[in-house]
Amino acid sequence: MPPKPLDHALINENVKKSQYAVRGELYLRASELQKEGKKIIFTNVGNPHALGQKPLTFPRQVVALCQAPFLLDDPNVGLLFPADAIARAKHYLSLTSGGLGAYSDSRGIPGVRKEVAEFILRRDGYPSDPELIYLTDGASKGVMQILNTIIRNQDDGILVPVPQYPLYSATIALLGGTLVPYYLEETANWGLDVNELRQSVEQARFKGITVKAMVIINPGNPTGQCLSEANLREILQFCYQENLALLGDEVYQQNIYQDERPFISSKKVLMDLGPPISKEVQLISFHSVSKGYYGECGQRGGYFEMTNLPPETVDEIYKVASISLSPNVPAQIFMGVMINPLKPGDISYDQFVRESNGILESLRRRARLMTDGFNSCRNVVCNFTEGAMYSFPQIRLPPRAIEAAKQAGKVADVFYCLKLLEATGISTVPGSGFGQKEGVFHLRTTILPAEEEMPAIMDSFKNFNDEFMEQYEDNRGYSRL
16 A cells, blocks of 8 residues: 555655754653643643733723623623723724724734834834734744745755754754854853854855854843943944844843843844944844733733845745735734823723732742752753843753663653653753753743742752652762853
8 A cells, every 4th residue: 555645754854853842752751641630730831821920901801801801892891891991991992993703904904013113103202103013812923924925945044043943943844944053151141152153154164054043032041141332332233233134032022130230122222333334234033922911821912123134035934924814813912902002191000000000010029939949959050031031051960860861762851851851750841951051950830839839849949859869869970161
């Protein structure tokens, strides 16, 4: 019998090459254990509501009214919903072409895109064109659309930070491109060195790869660092010198847990640099409703803004977007509410500030609790989580543990994380899923478990780690940087 079209041997080789560790082996094993009745703490993915973060009241009220517009006709609607939520729901419904059940423009609702442009102007002090803003089903879909536009074949390379969020490695593999890694320096708090960038580009070009774009994730995922303004200037000047487009993944811009390096957008720094750089460097910036104090991952709302792209390319990106007809319409409303927030004097303002500040202040405390907890553990070192939602501790695995992993047919940090999962129910992602230097091992965990549960989780980790190190350590010491 000849093989069938969807037999594994005949499917797209690029699908086989793409790997997404966040939902990989560890997650699948955790799901099996959960079905068997074990309590699992899913810290493998930045999914705030799944770990107990409460939805903000106002955006849910607005979207609820948009989803059920007949409530607006009920004479008692004012008893259940505040006047500002009612007014905002009417506003967004007026922007649609038939409510939330109707397709929108393939680029997103024009009125919401205009609000995004106004948000960018307020944030950066520079105007933004709504025609160059596309609303998407989460930032991930926007990243995939742009990479699909950039990558022609395996000779096209994309500079990606290592460690990196595996959306990039998986999508580049799926599209048949080449990932060109640049390593972040752990001992410098995951800093970025332009000399490292230049070396990566030179090595790729020597191999015949056309390096077309550079990705930055700011704040960092999985590494949690915030780029300084000086660092962003260096990056943009480098892109100008090397003729690279810059993809700025800025979905964690609300998640900042220190005061030394506030979030600054790539767009603002680009415009501050002035001509010729501000007119020449091609920049695509991404944002999302999934992170920050919204945490509305399941809604799948995002946008990207294009700067200095030629009109012909924008037309091609529109063509790709139009294949899907319309981004998710309810998520577009969430985006509108997020980037056009309540103002002092609005009826719901005080409650909104109380809820959002409460979430961010708690995340700041949890970032410190988790960093300190990891650094109190044997053979574990962890940089402070300056932003985003993750800790990325280095686990200094003893040689005997590395050998045991080899015997089990596992990468060493996968072996460690599986043992951690089986012993404690804590589901993490091994550092090898994000990329790391040879012989160095990490894991990624979110800082999202409930604050009151954090001490018990860290105690559980510490007890497991002590037992693991006791079992595998000997007088030869352990692997380290």
